[in-house]
Amino acid sequence: MLSLAALLLTLAPAAHAQGGRRGGQRLAQLENAKIAFITNRVALTQDQAQKFWPLYNEFSDRRRELNRNGRLLRRDVTDGMTDQQIRENFNQSFALRQQELNLEKEYFEKFQKVISLRQVAQLFMAERDFTREVIKRVAGAPGQPGLDND
Structure with missing residues (x-):
């Protein structure tokens, strides 16, 4: 360590x-x-790692894409936007954050199929x-x- x-x-x-x-x-x-x-x-364990890492990499890729989309949305807010456009931008951002939460919940269940609940918490x-x-x-x-x- x-x-x-x-x-x-x-x-x-x-x-x-x-x-x-x-x-x-x-x-x-x-x-x-x-x-x-x-x-x-x-x-x-070696056996757990063989099953876990492909699943974790899939999770990370999907989460990274959601985060990238969120950053692009935040970058899009400009002085020239109408209030309605700003509201829509926020709504899209909230939807992406909800998708990220849903993704974590989905993979919380998937991870438990290859590692213990305690290990998921440690992850x-x-x-x-x-x-x-x-x-x-x-x-x-x-x-x-x-x-x-x-």
Whole structure:
């Protein structure tokens, strides 16, 4: 676990700062660190991991697409929009958030078919913890704007 944390500490700032092909390599390394982090936290057996990771990847892809669509909607709000257009934009955003919740509920059930309920709970906690750690490391990277630098 300690070596995983060390890997995370070195990869997160580099993944944020790098561009191009090298940045893609860093992001792949960060994804590998996430896989190791979750595998360790959830204590997946080899048999569980073989069944779990394809399902988790499917879940992640679908969730990533919903999040991308939500970001595009938020970016679309402009001064030139009518109140009705802004209202519709919000309604679409709410619908996407509901779809994300429905997706989590769907995969909550699917995950329980390959890992225990306790492991599912550990999975969702591990995802949050990993994301927090990455954000903390990226925000604290030298040369990166942080909350204290405003």
